[in-house]
Amino acid sequence: MTSVITFLLVAVPSGAAWSSTTQDSPVTWSVAPADANGPDGRGRVEIALDPGATVTEHLAVRNLSETDTTFSLTAADGYYTSSGRFDMLAAGEQSIDAGTWITVEPSVTIAAGKTAVVPYTITVPTNATPGDHAAGVAASVLRSATDADGTQIGVDSRVGFRVSTRVTGDLAPALAVTDVRAEYTPSWSLFSPGRVAVTYTASNTGNATLGVRDRVGDAASEHGNLLPGETRAITVEPVDAWPLGLLFLGFTVEGSVADDAASAAPFTDTLVLWAVPWLHLLAALGILLILLAILTGRRRTRQRMQRLLDEAREAGRRDATELVHTS
Known part of the structure; x- marks a missing residue:
């Protein structure tokens, strides 16, 4: 056994x-x-x-x-x-x-x-x-x-x-943020915004336990505590963003010390990423093609009606000429 x-x-x-x-x-x-x-x-x-x-x-x-x-x-x-x-x-x-x-x-x-x-x-x-x-x-x-x-x-x-x-002794809270990455995922609906996913690595480089909190645009989230010397890969809950071409989103990470006025210096950055509105562009192209087809159809209809009218007039002139010759 x-x-x-x-x-x-x-x-x-x-x-x-x-x-x-x-x-x-x-x-x-x-x-x-x-x-x-x-x-x-x-x-x-x-x-x-x-x-x-x-x-x-x-x-x-x-x-x-x-x-x-x-x-x-x-x-x-x-x-x-x-x-x-x-x-x-x-x-x-x-x-x-x-x-x-x-x-x-x-x-x-x-x-x-x-x-x-x-x-x-x-x-x-x-x-x-x-x-x-x-x-x-x-x-x-x-x-x-x-x-x-x-x-x-x-x-x-x-x-x-x-x-x-x-x-006891001097507290020196410090936070390092590295490997910041942002990615935009478009929505499959014309009437819904896409999503921006952000990941980064937070390291507690000081000597006090830090409560990690971040903000992407207007959306804030908390990620628990980080002990001195610890490093953690953090994934932020995706935030909504409309595809406006080039996006600029404010990004801040804070490390606060519980029950103490001290805190680590915040990390701030601006996330710049492309959010091309492909779906909206395709929809606009489709609408443009439809309008073009309608306009083209109307023009062809007018041309056909004008041709029929011209043919009718020419036939009328021929009939009138023949009638005069006959008289």
Whole structure:
């Protein structure tokens, strides 16, 4: 029998429950930030510390299943996915930043239906860089299952929350925008505008977490947070634009710092792209050809009528001449 271990890495909002079902009894649990007495209503932990400082926080793990369960407790560096969702490094990946600052018990056993409050410490290195550092704390259960062909599978289900530490010092938010591309797609309807699709790459080159927001023409959209050092390819929701030949659209990308007056210098540009109204030109050409055909037909009709009239007059003159000769 082959043994395969796979890891299901789950990061859900704190306080939410996750169920892990295998051959054994299902295990359902939730994890939330807490104080020494239990969950304190926070959705995540955000804290400011000096280099070298240590603080004790708590997490509450609630066993919602019907069996006593041992949960593994871990901490790891955090990051934002390409869709803007927060996650933490998978088991086996090496943390090099805020994930290494957190110390927590390796495991906790919780009776069915009970909640355990577990302390953990955050210790900031003396040489830590000022600014924002993200990590995650999670509780997980490794369960085994066997698939149809007899292969044994291990599933590591993980539930946790974000721990954001701002190391005191000068904040220097900075945003870089590269690889800006814009493309116009015309509409197949004469009475509907086309669409302008914009893509670009945003990089957080400062030391503070940035909320990325952009504006194309009059349309604004938000794209979640970007941690210091992170880079993300962003696709803007297409905006309407009429095909007027050469389009000029204002383009701005901003990086704001939450709960702080500081923000990164915005990136501004003017998008210039061709929006040739091919459909409208073809429609105009069709109308022109129709009008030309109508005018040509009318002219030919007038010419034919004039020819018939001239022939009738000539016939009348001939008849009159013959009548005079006969008289």
